[in-house]
Amino acid sequence: MELDYRTIFDKVKTIAIAGLSPDATKPSHYVSKYLLERGYDIIPIYPKGETVLGAKIYDSLTKIPDRVDMVVVFRKSAYVGDLIDEVIKRGDVKIVWLQPDIINDEACAKAERHGVAVSQNVCAMQIHREIYR
Numbered sequence: 001m002e003l004d005y006r007t008i009f010d011k012v013k014t015i016a017i018a019g020l021s022p023d024a025t026k027p028s029h030y031v032s033k034y035l036l037e038r039g040y041d042i043i044p045i046y047p048k049g050e051t052v053l054g055a056k057i058y059d060s061l062t063k064i065p066d067r068v069d070m071v072v073v074f075r076k077s078a079y080v081g082d083l084i085d086e087v088i089k090r091g092d093v094k095i096v097w098l099q100p101d102i103i104n105d106e107a108c109a110k111a112e113r114h115g116v117a118v119s120q121n122v123c124a125m126q127i128h129r130e131i132y133r
Helices: 005-011 027-037 077-090 105-113 124-131
Strands: 014-018 041-045 070-073 095-098 117-119
Touching: 005 124, 014 027, 027 041, 027 070, 027 124, 070 077, 077 095, 077 105, 095 105, 105 117
Parallel strands: 014 041, 014 070, 070 095, 095 117
Antiparallel strands: none
């Protein structure tokens, strides 16, 4: 499926970040900070801690009480299948974005069968920078 990244970024408001590390040197942290600084609401999904980048951490997508428009994934490819199941169960997520080197064709196909668009092996920050120079 061909994605219109500009439309995605124009429509998305709330982004859950699966694997958002509190370590500022990690890509998950600085990409999330970049998106936060561009006006997106960030919701961290991480197994420990209270907050990161000023936002409350949740240990699962299913525990986030607020609407989620997009999920950006910084987890291993093997984790993506379970995350897609959570996305489908929620019903509000419209796009799942797998960062570079994260590829799971089977899980992505399942998401698309359920009406969820998927971008894989592409950096959200890089694409955003290219669009909004």
